[in-house]
Amino acid sequence: MAAPRAPLHLVAPRWNAGTRGIRGLSRAAAPEGNQKKGRSLLQFLADRFYDVQALREYLLRKQAWKMHQKNRFQGKEWIRSNARGHFSLDFLKLQTVPVEAVDASGCAVNYQGLDSLLALKELQVLWLQRCPHVDDWCLSRLHPLASSLQELSLAGCPKISERGLACLHHLQNLRKLDISDLPAVSNPGLTQILVEEMLPDCKVVGADWARGLKVGQEEQYQDITSPIPA
Amino acid sequence: MLRTASWPRWGRTLLARGLGSRRGGSAPDQNGKVSEIKKKIQSVLPGGAWNPLYDTSYLPPEHSDVVIVGGGVIGLSVAYWLKRLEKPRGAIRVLVYSRASTVLSVGGIRQQFSVPENIQLSLFSIEFLRNINEYLAVVDDPPLDIQFNPSGYLLLASEKGAALMESNVKVQRQEGAKVCLMSPEQLRNKFPWINTEGVALASYGMEHEGWFDPWCLLQGLRRKVQSMGVLFCHGEVTRFISSSNHMETRSGEEVTLKRIHEVHVKVDHSLEYQPVECAIVINAAGAWSGQIAQLAGIGKGPPGTLQGTKLPVEPRKRYVYVWHCPQGPGLETPFVIDPSGVYFRREGLGNNYLGGCSPTEEEEPDPGNLEVDHDFFQDKVWPSLAQRVPAFETLKARSSWAGYYDYNTFDQNGVVGPHPLVINMYFATGFSGHGLQQAPAVGRAVAEMVLQGHFQTIDLSPFLFSRFYLGEKVQEHNIV
Numbered sequence: 001m002a003a004p005r006a007p008l009h010l011v012a013p014r015w016n017a018g019t020r021g022i023r024g025l026s027r028a029a030a031p032e033g034n035q036k037k038g039r040s041l042l043q044f045l046a047d048r049f050y051d052v053q054a055l056r057e058y059l060l061r062k063q064a065w066k067m068h069q070k071n072r073f074q075g076k077e078w079i080r081s082n083a084r085g086h087f088s089l090d091f092l093k094l095q096t097v098p099v100e101a102v103d104a105s106g107c108a109v110n111y112q113g114l115d116s117l118l119a120l121k122e123l124q125v126l127w128l129q130r131c132p133h134v135d136d137w138c139l140s141r142l143h144p145l146a147s148s149l150q151e152l153s154l155a156g157c158p159k160i161s162e163r164g165l166a167c168l169h170h171l172q173n174l175r176k177l178d179i180s181d182l183p184a185v186s187n188p189g190l191t192q193i194l195v196e197e198m199l200p201d202c203k204v205v206g207a208d209w210a211r212g213l214k215v216g217q218e219e220q221y222q223d224i225t226s227p228i229p230a
Numbered sequence: 231m232l233r234t235a236s237w238p239r240w241g242r243t244l245l246a247r248g249l250g251s252r253r254g255g256s257a258p259d260q261n262g263k264v265s266e267i268k269k270k271i272q273s274v275l276p277g278g279a280w281n282p283l284y285d286t287s288y289l290p291p292e293h294s295d296v297v298i299v300g301g302g303v304i305g306l307s308v309a310y311w312l313k314r315l316e317k318p319r320g321a322i323r324v325l326v327y328s329r330a331s332t333v334l335s336v337g338g339i340r341q342q343f344s345v346p347e348n349i350q351l352s353l354f355s356i357e358f359l360r361n362i363n364e365y366l367a368v369v370d371d372p373p374l375d376i377q378f379n380p381s382g383y384l385l386l387a388s389e390k391g392a393a394l395m396e397s398n399v400k401v402q403r404q405e406g407a408k409v410c411l412m413s414p415e416q417l418r419n420k421f422p423w424i425n426t427e428g429v430a431l432a433s434y435g436m437e438h439e440g441w442f443d444p445w446c447l448l449q450g451l452r453r454k455v456q457s458m459g460v461l462f463c464h465g466e467v468t469r470f471i472s473s474s475n476h477m478e479t480r481s482g483e484e485v486t487l488k489r490i491h492e493v494h495v496k497v498d499h500s501l502e503y504q505p506v507e508c509a510i511v512i513n514a515a516g517a518w519s520g521q522i523a524q525l526a527g528i529g530k531g532p533p534g535t536l537q538g539t540k541l542p543v544e545p546r547k548r549y550v551y552v553w554h555c556p557q558g559p560g561l562e563t564p565f566v567i568d569p570s571g572v573y574f575r576r577e578g579l580g581n582n583y584l585g586g587c588s589p590t591e592e593e594e595p596d597p598g599n600l601e602v603d604h605d606f607f608q609d610k611v612w613p614s615l616a617q618r619v620p621a622f623e624t625l626k627a628r629s630s631w632a633g634y635y636d637y638n639t640f641d642q643n644g645v646v647g648p649h650p651l652v653i654n655m656y657f658a659t660g661f662s663g664h665g666l667q668q669a670p671a672v673g674r675a676v677a678e679m680v681l682q683g684h685f686q687t688i689d690l691s692p693f694l695f696s697r698f699y700l701g702e703k704v705q706e707h708n709i710v
Contacts, residue, residue: 111360137360140380143436162561162579163379169562170436190579194561 101125130156136164143170153178162191180206289504290463297508302332305514306451307673313458323460334633338441339667340383341407344398344707349405351671356438358670366454374450378442382435384564392431408437423559469494488652517545517634519659539699543660545597546637552584555625572614600632641703647694
């Protein structure tokens with residue numbers, strides 16, 4: 001498709017009256033006055049009654065649990081499901097358009113499920129945040145995307161360890177990699193350094209390498225404020 | 231088998247009925263007493279472990295359907311698949327464990343072999359490892375983490391071996407392995423720490439290759455196999471009692487078929503032994519399978535005949551060295567195998583590496599003990615390493631260990647399947663250094679052979695014992 005690329009931004013998810021979406025926490029517009037009052041009443045009740053708290057948690061979980069399968073095509077905006085989880089039928093007209101970005105955050109993608117993602121030869125952005133079944137074996141399958149993939153996010157995946165990160169070196173065109181909050185990585189600071197060395201052109205975001213360093217005594221603290229250049 | 235006869239079942243229901251008629255009394259207490267009584271009754275019956283004269287609980291049982299000689303990863307894998315593939319009747323197995331080389335292994339798994347059957351074995355094994363928690367799940371136990379590093383293998387070839395490597399890669403791709411060929415220039419771009427002098431071609435496994443923790447696999451198999459009802463015992467096999475049958479083949483030749491009836495298992499540090507009556511013996515004794523085969527009478531006969539063909543598996547000592555090199559290759563380092571036979575891989579995040587080299591025939595060390603020869607590292611391994619990876623000139627050796635290969639002197643490939651003359655002995659040995667990576671698949675193949683009489687999923691007929699007599703070598707070229 002030769003359409004010029006419109007600026008592509010993620011639009012904040014819709015509001016469910018009375019609850020806050022987890023994404024909305026950082027990117028949402030300011031709430032209106034009456035909504036705010038309604039929320040603080042609910043908050044007041046939730047602090048005092050377990051039932052109301054459970055109801056709020058249930059509504060929150062229900063919203064987070066909806067499969068946010070968003071796809072961005074070349075030149076188009078994000079395509080996402082509507083309130084009921086259905087996709088619009090215009091989707092089918094775009095079958096020949098190469099897919100550029102996939103947001104599969106929170107989805108239950110596993111090793112076999114990656115077959116469909118690997119067929120996308122022009123994929124540039126892949127977000128696999130908080131996917132519970134993505135592990136080291138899945139990462140070893142990503143090498144066919146090496147020629148096109150530029151951005152990869154693995155934040156919050158519970159099963160990924162530093163052994164899987166080692167096979168990301170096939171992705172030579174990668175420019176942005178997010179490896180924050182990986183609980184199975186044994187030494188996040190050291191892993192960040194090693195991954196940065198492995199992918200010199202890529203900006204690696206995530207583990208703060210200075211976190212693993214121990215601060216000595218008070219007098220020495222002033223010397224260690226700025227990171228030692230590599 | 232008398233053990234599962236009707237009497238204990240009737241006895242159990244009698245006890246249960248007796249329990250139901252009583253009210254009061256704490257329920258868990260009654261359950262404990264009932265199970266104790268049941269256990270006592272079962273042990274008194276023939277086949278149980280109760281002996282009224284003295285305590286024999288440390289000895290193996292007197293009867294067993296299958297005796298697996300060897301408690302390493304191959305033996306445990308055979309036990310697992312036998313229990314998994316058997317039709318509902320539970321048969322008892324006994325494992326005689328003496329020593330295992332599994333935990334001393336470097337733990338690599340690859341599909342870059344030249345024989346198609348080896349590639350298929352390795353492909354199934356990697357699939358087994360990927361789904362290990364579905365295969366080896368035990369109730370209430372934590373899931374296994376075999377710490378798999380999917381970094382792949384990098385085999386380097388000189389001018390001489392380049393053509394062979396190309397044809398090997400074609401075979402590997404046909405079987406479904408994901409391997410790519412690289413020229414020296416591509417190699418330098420991808421891995422700048424490599425010195426490509428003398429390298430004409432390299433093959434790099436992209437997926438399904440890497441290394442893992444063999445101890446974890448062994449523990450997982452052990453735990454699962456124990457939960458399936460397999461019995462373990464420590465001891466040494468000292469004797470086989472067998473009977474012979476003189477028969478005639480269709481062409482009128484006389485053949486002596488042997489059948490093993492009893493295995494004498496000697497307890498450690500004692501002269502006591504227990505004769506275990508069995509139906510099938512599986513020789514998975516690794517480096518010592520040659521001795522076990524000799525005990526069974528394999529190879530006793532005029533040389534050149536089938537009776538005189540020995541099992542050509544002997545222990546060969548191999549060293550593994552660990553070193554530290556702060557400027558060494560980075561996180562992306564695959565398992566590198568040099569054309570000179572030297573190999574190394576990374577270990578962990580701390581710039582530690584481990585590796586070694588297979589000595590030539592003249593330099594073979596004495597397999598009598600597991601002492602490490604440090605001069606071998608200085609003279610043979612380090613120079614090749616430093617030549618291939620210049621950063622390794624400043625390495626510091628940390629530690630080392632030695633282990634045995636169950637080396638098949640005939641063609642360095644495994645021996646799987648029954649012996650043509652000793653009809654109830656099955657082999658699963660002789661893998662010459664790549665037994666660990668083929669263990670799950672070999673276990674399944676042997677279990678199929680035992681339960682169904684033929685190979686079903688992977689056809690390992692080129693690996694039968696008869697090839698030693700017929701002289702058909704299945705030579706594997708990519709052995710380190």
